[in-house]
Amino acid sequence: MEHSVEKQFTTEILNKILATYQLDSNVKKLGDFENYAFEVYQNGVAKILRITHSSHRSQKELESELDWIQYLHSHGISIPAVFISPNGKTVEAFEAEDSFFYASLFEKAPGKPVKVEDFDEKLFRIWGKVTGKMHRVTKEYRPGANIQPRSHWNGNDLLELEYYYPKEDKEALAAALKVIQEIEKLPITQESYGLLHTDIHSGNFFYDGETIHVFDFDDSCYHYFAVDIAIPLYYSTISKHYFGTKLERNEFAKEFLKAFLEGYREENELSQECLETIPLFLKQRDIELYAVFSKKVPMEERNARLQHWIQEIKARIERNEAVVDLDFVINLK
Incomplete structure (x- = not known):
């Protein structure tokens, strides 16, 4: 992840995202190359939280990706489901200085x-x-x-x-x-x-x-x-x-x-x-x-x-x- 993005991704931003999705506070970081990926928990169930900076993808681009994923999932393709936020969205936006972080929540894939x-x-x-x-x-x-x-x-x-x-x-x-x-x-x-x-x-x-x-x-x-x-x-x-x-x-x-x-x-x-x-x-x-x-x-x-x-x-x-x-x-x- 670029250093300029890392500086903006604060604990406060992460906590806002967790609260919006009603997730537990304990998280496990999985990756941070182009997106931040975390294993998170909701009522004891492991899920995957992806957080994307607006310098990498726009909200429209992410919504487009998730629309296709939902289509594939509904047609029996073995890919993780997309969870809708409590606000009824596939992508939630969080302001950070003069940019945004976008969050989406996924089912954790089975297997190894x-x-x-x-x-x-x-x-x-x-x-x-x-x-x-x-x-x-x-x-x-x-x-x-x-x-x-x-x-x-x-x-x-x-x-x-x-x-x-x-x-x-x-x-x-x-x-x-x-x-x-x-x-x-x-x-x-x-x-x-x-x-x-x-x-x-x-x-x-x-x-x-x-x-x-x-x-x-x-x-x-x-x-x-x-x-x-x-x-x-x-x-x-x-x-x-x-x-x-x-x-x-x-x-x-x-x-x-x-x-x-x-x-x-x-x-x-x-x-x-x-x-x-x-x-x-x-x-x-x-x-x-x-x-x-x-x-x-x-x-x-x-x-x-x-x-x-x-x-x-x-x-x-x-x-x-x-x-x-x-x-x-x-x-x-």
């Missing part, structure tokens, strides 16, 4: 966090199946009354690459802009493009052995469905082979995609042309992460592990390479 040791064919297949079901169901989604539609992918401020990339990284910037231009040329159809999570990596769901329970829809936007395949592949490969060779990553990627797509196709179908765009979206994730690190993590706070990742990302961007080679995708029909 996933570790690399949990990676296996069964999990990958379930992961794909839930993703495919989300895509299939969403094709019929229409925003509710007075709900502002979520933005499209190219409205992401992280794609203001000239602003976020270090000035000396001219080669990386030029290569990144070419990838974005290539994505912008892709055709948009109902079968290839829609509202999606965009960040279904293993840190954004719990697993109970039979299904996954997805959360953190903060980055949801209109994008190509293949993105929700590329992102799980990207982070799973990095998690499994952080310091791995290209061969190790390629072998893992083949195993992952085979099982993931088997599950996905039980619920939805993507054309071969859509699958072949996955490398583009692997590159896009590198491009956006490089911007994220420039925006969020000062040089003095980058440990050796993170520096290694950033250097790898930069090198791939400059070479116009994805984290894995996916020539084999044509054989995964």
Whole structure:
């Protein structure tokens, strides 16, 4: 979280939020990267409180996200329910100096966090199946009354690459802009493009052995469905082979995609042309992460592990390479 936001997020603000939602005073902080997340309690029942600063999302954007979450939940997707505040709102606003903090309350997802040791064919297949079901169901989604539609992918401020990339990284910037231009040329159809999570990596769901329970829809936007395949592949490969060779990553990627797509196709179908765009979206994730690190993590706070990742990302961007080679995708029909 930016230092300017941290200064505004006082104990007084947190206590106001807890009182508004009639929550117990004891809380457990879970995260604070782009949003503050807390495990909270209401009459002894654990719930999740998310608090967002207005510099990150507007109230309208948050209400739009929660409208879609409620739709998915009502259609049997295994995601946490949204709780309405005592004032009848999905999002409550709290003034802080010349800005706002927005609060929303969610059901705590069942299951447990996933570790690399949990990676296996069964999990990958379930992961794909839930993703495919989300895509299939969403094709019929229409925003509710007075709900502002979520933005499209190219409205992401992280794609203001000239602003976020270090000035000396001219080669990386030029290569990144070419990838974005290539994505912008892709055709948009109902079968290839829609509202999606965009960040279904293993840190954004719990697993109970039979299904996954997805959360953190903060980055949801209109994008190509293949993105929700590329992102799980990207982070799973990095998690499994952080310091791995290209061969190790390629072998893992083949195993992952085979099982993931088997599950996905039980619920939805993507054309071969859509699958072949996955490398583009692997590159896009590198491009956006490089911007994220420039925006969020000062040089003095980058440990050796993170520096290694950033250097790898930069090198791939400059070479116009994805984290894995996916020539084999044509054989995964």
